[in-house]
Amino acid sequence: MILEIKNLKKKFDNQEVLKDVSLTVDKGEVICVLGSSGSGKSTLLRCINLLNNYDDGEILFNGKNILDANVNELRSKIGMVFQSFNLFNNLNVLKNCMVGQTKVLKKNKEEARAKALETLELVGMSDFINKNVKQLSGGQKQRVAIARSLCMEPDIILFDEPTSALDPEMVGEVLNVIKKVKETGVTMIIVTHEMQFAKEVSSRVLFMNDGVILEDSPTKEFFTNPKNDRTKEFLKRYLDNKVND
Amino acid sequence: MILTGFFGWIGRIISEYSRQILLGIGRTLLLSLVGTVVGFIIACLFSYIKTKKEAGIVGKILKGFVNGYVTIIRGTPMMVQALIFYYSFKMLGVNWDPLTAGLFTVSVNTTAYLTEVLRGGIESVDEGQYEAARSIGMSGFKSMLFIVYPQAIKNSMASIGNEFIVNIKDTSVLNVIGVIEVYNACLMAGNKYYKVVEAMCIAAVIYLIMTLTSSYLLKRLELRIGSPVKEITSSN
Ligand SMILES: Nc1ncnc2c1ncn2[C@@H]1O[C@H](COP(=O)(O)OP(=O)(O)O)[C@@H](O)[C@H]1O
Ligand SMILES: [Mg+2]
Numbered sequence: 373m374i375l376e377i378k379n380l381k382k383k384f385d386n387q388e389v390l391k392d393v394s395l396t397v398d399k400g401e402v403i404c405v406l407g408s409s410g411s412g413k414s415t416l417l418r419c420i421n422l423l424n425n426y427d428d429g430e431i432l433f434n435g436k437n438i439l440d441a442n443v444n445e446l447r448s449k450i451g452m453v454f455q456s457f458n459l460f461n462n463l464n465v466l467k468n469c470m471v472g473q474t475k476v477l478k479k480n481k482e483e484a485r486a487k488a489l490e491t492l493e494l495v496g497m498s499d500f501i502n503k504n505v506k507q508l509s510g511g512q513k514q515r516v517a518i519a520r521s522l523c524m525e526p527d528i529i530l531f532d533e534p535t536s537a538l539d540p541e542m543v544g545e546v547l548n549v550i551k552k553v554k555e556t557g558v559t560m561i562i563v564t565h566e567m568q569f570a571k572e573v574s575s576r577v578l579f580m581n582d583g584v585i586l587e588d589s590p591t592k593e594f595f596t597n598p599k600n601d602r603t604k605e606f607l608k609r610y611l612d613n614k615v616n617d
Numbered sequence: 618m619i620l621t622g623f624f625g626w627i628g629r630i631i632s633e634y635s636r637q638i639l640l641g642i643g644r645t646l647l648l649s650l651v652g653t654v655v656g657f658i659i660a661c662l663f664s665y666i667k668t669k670k671e672a673g674i675v676g677k678i679l680k681g682f683v684n685g686y687v688t689i690i691r692g693t694p695m696m697v698q699a700l701i702f703y704y705s706f707k708m709l710g711v712n713w714d715p716l717t718a719g720l721f722t723v724s725v726n727t728t729a730y731l732t733e734v735l736r737g738g739i740e741s742v743d744e745g746q747y748e749a750a751r752s753i754g755m756s757g758f759k760s761m762l763f764i765v766y767p768q769a770i771k772n773s774m775a776s777i778g779n780e781f782i783v784n785i786k787d788t789s790v791l792n793v794i795g796v797i798e799v800y801n802a803c804l805m806a807g808n809k810y811y812k813v814v815e816a817m818c819i820a821a822v823i824y825l826i827m828t829l830t831s832s833y834l835l836k837r838l839e840l841r842i843g844s845p846v847k848e849i850t851s852s853n
Binding site: 452475521 | 743745746748749750751752753754755756759763764767768771
């Protein structure tokens with residue numbers, strides 16, 4: 373078990389955003405998190421790497437309470453891919469992938485460069501290493517962001533709606549890269565609205581609603597035989613929209 | 618007739634006082650340059666303190682100090698500051714000359730303005746940049762140093778350069794503590810013959826040449842460093 377979340381609670385001001393969330397993740401699992409906007413998906417991810425603090429409950433990472441860990445060391449082992457990419461605007465593509473390795477992992481330049489080139493190859497961005505990040509398309513930016521995260525050799529990567537800010541024609545390239553990343557065996561939690569992708573890539577799907585995990589099922593079961601009425605409703609709404617498209 | 622008299626006096630003042638005027642130019646440039654550089658360096662530190670989010674008790678005290686400092690310095694004339702610093706330090710036994718006191722004053726003054734400039738620069742950098750840096754395990758300090766500040770400084774280049782140009786002109790007030798910079802050197806020359814207008818026209822032309830040259834050079838520097846970083850704002 374790589375991650376264990378027990379009875380997590382989080383309030384923003386007086387609004388309960390996470391209400392008693394529990395979850396365990398095994399090494400190598402790929403989990404997709406579905407749920408409508410505002411249900412607490414981002415907050416859950418952000419608690420795992422302490423970008424948000426939480427009010428109650430416990431998060432164990434590799435068996436240890438994350439609050440007892442050195443926060444920077446913890447974060448170096450937990451990758452995060454943001455909806456809005458957040459590539460470092462002052463660095464080119466290659467340096468975006470090197471800076472964490474040299475400044476956090478204390479690797480030397482050659483090692484960092486080699487690793488950066490390797491991951492940029494994996495995401496298909498080898499031809500862009502010297503490009504300024506502002507010259508990239510959204511899809512390319514997100515692929516570099518994934519490479520940047522992989523360079524840290526994290527135990528787990530958290531994806532927060534990695535394709536939601538992309539033009540439709542770029543969604544596919546990013547999803548394909550995530551599928552490739554899956555082959556490396558890294559554990560992933562992916563918040564997404566891409567149902568087909570969730571079906572294909574994940575072994576387990578969570579459905580969040582109003583700060584609660586309403587459903588936590590193996591992927592096949594989730595889509596064919598959901599237990600919860602809200603999940604059924606959610607899936608039905610999605611299928612209806614699909615037909616209308 | 619009047620004109621030949623006017624230019625005659627100008628020529629005479631320049632030739633007789635060229636050494637003092639050149640020294641004055643040197644002092645004005647020194648004051649502006651040192652003031653801007655020292656002010657910039659300290660402002661980097663102060664703006665860090667001022668914008669730091671997760672501040673502990675020490676951080677809060679430092680923040681209070683910086684806020685007070687910026688408010689007081691920006692709210693009072695540099696001429697008044699110069700007199701207070703120069704004579705109060707003398708009373709405390711610091712035996713400094715006017716130029717050193719002038720360098721101190723202009724640095725203290727520029728620090729306050731550039732702290733605000735850099736704070737604005739830092740706030741113009743998308744939050745996601747800092748967050749992404751933290752998310753790969755950089756400390757708050759490293760995130761600021763390697764990711765946020767390079768962008769903030771780039772965004773602030775025009776204002777920092779402007780501060781240098783303002784310093785060229787505003788260091789003229791340091792004549793009150795006896796610094797012989799451009800204005801004071803010209804005034805002393807003019808006073809000898811009661812030709813203040815002629816002397817001040819010389820000063821004005823010198824200031825104009827210095828400010829125009831500086832703004833030309835700063836423009837080129839800005840272009841070399843690159844256009845300000847434009848951001849798409851984070852949506853989550
Ligand atoms: N920094 C914040 N301050 C106050 N409220 C927040 C903050 N972040 C999120 N929230 C609120 O928490 C709720 C859950 O947000 P979020 O976790 O982003 O949901 P999701 O990612 O599922 O859309 C929302 O109602 C949102 O407005
Ligand atoms: Mg979200």
